[in-house]
Amino acid sequence: MSSAPPTFNLVDEPWIPVRWLPRIEGDDQPEHDGTARPVEVGLHELLLRAHQIERVAIATPPALSALYRILYALTARMTGLDEARPGNWSTRRSDLVDRGRFDPTTVAEFTGRTRDRFDLFDPVHPFLQDPRLAGQCDPANTAGVDKLITTRPSGNNHSWFQHVNSAAPDLPTPAEAVLHLLVWHYYGPSGRCSSRTVGSVKAANSTAGPLRSTLSYHPEGASLFESLLAGLPEPGRDVRRGSDLCPWEREELPDPVAAPPALKGPCSGLTARSQHALLLVPDDTGRLVRDAFITWAFRDKIPREGDPYLIWQTSKEGNAYPRPADSRRALWRDLDALLLQEPAGSAKPRRPAVFSTASEVSEELRVRALGFEQDGQAKDVQFVDATTPPVLGFVERDQGAAIAIEIGRLRVLGERYGNRLNRAVKKAWAGFTDAPKIRDCTWAVDAAARYWPAAEAEFWKRLGDRDFDAAPAAFRVLAERAYDTVTYGALGTMRGAKAVTAARIELYGGPVKQAAGTGGTSTRATSTKEDM
Template sequence: MTTSTFNLLDEPWIPVRWTPTELSSAVAGRPDRIGLRELLARSPEIAGLAIAEPPAHSALLRILYALTARVTGLDEAGPGDWGVRRADVRDAGELPPQGISDYLATYRHRFFLYDPDGGRPWMQDARLAHECDPDNTAGVNKLIVTRPSGNNHSWFEHTSDAAPGLPTASEAVLNLLVWHYYGPSGRCSSREVNGAKSASAKAGPLRTALSYHPEGETLFETLLAGLVPPKSTVKSAQDQCPWEWHDLPDPDAVPVAPAGPCARLTACSQHALLLVPQEPDGQWVRDAFITWAYRDGRIPRDDSFLIWQVSQQGNRYPRPADSGRALWRDLDALLLKESAGAAQPRRPRVFEYACEVSDYLRVRALGFEQEGQAKDTQFVDASTPPVVEFVERETARTALPVATLRQLGETYGRRLDRAVKRAWAQYVDDAKADAGTWAAQAGARYWPGAEAEFWHRFAQLDRTGADLGAGFDAAAARTAFLRLAMAAYDSVTDSVTRTQRGARAASDARIELYGGPRKKKQEHAGSAPRPVPAHGNDAKADHG
């Protein structure tokens, strides 16, 4: 094999997990990595992707959704009812073999990872070899997002720009996708187009965002559940993926808005990249060009797998990835059409249709906690039990219990945070004292227990619809979360209660767990003031 024959349809580069049934029936086991062709054909035998980096997992899923739409003909609304056609594919138990064969035969020449003759390597721009300085490339340490590059600190591994370890082709392709979807804004390699040099890129379409995906028992179910019906006006000839473009886009032109779901899934990158193979077979990558894709303008940011909410300034933005926030705290925003809160969160559009594929879909959250520019903090990867059957359209009676349960957990988490901060400030006699250590310790004690409590009570909700309240006991749930908050509060403040000053601070601040002191009402003239009760308001004090 040479670099010119390395084709991603056939080369094993995608890590997968096989279903237990497939593993038990295999005589000689199953490969850990496969190519795109085998992945699509054997998706019913694959449990899921085995990609360690969540942003790479999220990015590749979007590529696979687009390919699934193409090979099934679900990339257009017609002919016939789109939902019925998807159900037919589901009932067939596999992606159509003829559809896979026809589509991959048509575009096989666009899935070569390298093109030494300056052609169209997959998801890359061969023009960079001439438009960027070949003596000032980004390098493989910059390409691999878990490596430090330049003067950055080490994160997951120690490497040197002077002697970088060469990544495999599989690792390089997955990180290529991370750059397309999660790449930073700001300074990049200089690129000269039409005589003008620029070195500034815009952030990728998923930068900072948390992505939510319906996940089935097999990859086949996951891919079908991830499809969203196109508008009736969408035509596949205009709704193109990058490997389907007749020509590469003009970097000096304003980028064209996506014409449909396939372009929205795959063609919204603000970065241009080119991999340089290690000869002779391309199994390793020795260098990379990374720069901007468009000098001016920005592709409209939209995605069917994000929770969209509204800022105080009225701007629409996706819910950011937060490695310290458990997935259950987003559950009502995933299942309810309009969940409570000033941010007006709207559930990802994909969940309006996912339940039509299976009643036993989980939710997988994938993301990258990072800033708009260079700073990356942590990966985010979480999964729920099967919950998609509880979407509001299907079981509306569970809507209020799920929302209330989440709100109660959040409410007592906020109260605990206020309580320990107030206790610390009173103990040190400084209202501006930094109580970050106590707050972190309290959160570390409360949130894992709150998550377990949430899922325990969620599992007890009535699925039959016989109970108008879904069998939810709000008072018992409130008591349970309060007890968890009290236990965390006592554990954190215990070290100072051996002194009179510390005991008074802990005692005075405890009222925050009950919502804080009740505000005094305006007294009528001449009437005696009313005593303040021992405990303040409950959930109403937090609007929770």
């Protein structure tokens, strides 16, 4: 007698780690019992008890960013907020906020209706996978689990968190594998992949995932319930759920060599942009994943424009592109781009569309930035994960756009003196070492490590105190302190003292050229009106 095929249904199986809100004092409902709070939950329990969950506790930022998009789509579909009609969309969402939780009957009906599409190992519709890969790819040349798990080294890549033995890989559980399945769909690299043959087309290269190298911004409330509702993008009046389909809702698998299915609204836009096709291979028990196929999904590129959680910028050539993830850039430097309709900057950044309505859910929303600093192909640099204090609501409460404008001014001032400090120490180093040109140096690294954390603390202090008048002098003093500390050791030599003194003018904007006929150049005064 043959055994039952492996199964791991994401609706019921615990796979999403969560952090629970503190227990409500005096509440004796069974669902509030502290003993009934598992470390991980399935999708049904996550939605049912979202009002009791503080946040999803996934430690891998790109996996959380990807999962958020899946959860937004599920929330929109379950609540009927996937369409603008009937009535007013914002009013319907506000009614849900007032209820304080998702209706248990609605959650049960929704998860029951969709349960069969969330089995990770279903032979016909495995969740976010293509079962055809078993026949279209070479079974003797699979990707393997080390390549599937994006935090492991594979091939000639460096080790991040652990060393592995490719001859005897540590097999992941389905709960671990599905998170990295999501990372591949959203952040997968371009370039070489497993060969896939579809009819007469045989190819072994793929396009980068839609979020590769980007930083996405998510509103977060006091509970997961608030976070999911605040993160919903408002659909256009022409969006219909019958055509705005998530990949697991389609009856037929798409043709890989034809044009990708069109994005018809927020649900498909959040879940159907992947350029990679994957298939997980479970062991006989279904408790471990023993192998994986990873290859291209479509020959044509799916546009990534329109993602509502990215800051979109304009290149010098006039092309729109999402702000890239930079592990060295603190989140406060993006705050004005999240709050202002038209923030300052030559790149003309546009704030994520979701923030135009997010504050309707709560005035105490934080911003969570999640991303992955990468290049377009195989190089992965660093995860990015940062959270602001509650900031979205106070712009609505306190003097509106005037505060947001001051936030933008603080950011500009902080970056101005950071950039001046960077040039000053590089110029001083070049003069001290007699280098042929100004370039990166150890002084620049040391100065940045001293200045930027101090500038961030200054930013949040002045924002909290609503003290904006003396900000230029405050940031200038921070730059001066960092410069003096980093260059102090060179003052003991004539060459060093001369180089440090000459380069210091860069902290104040550098030399100023006089008008023609006035005798050449002069140096800028050490204190300008702007710096007072």
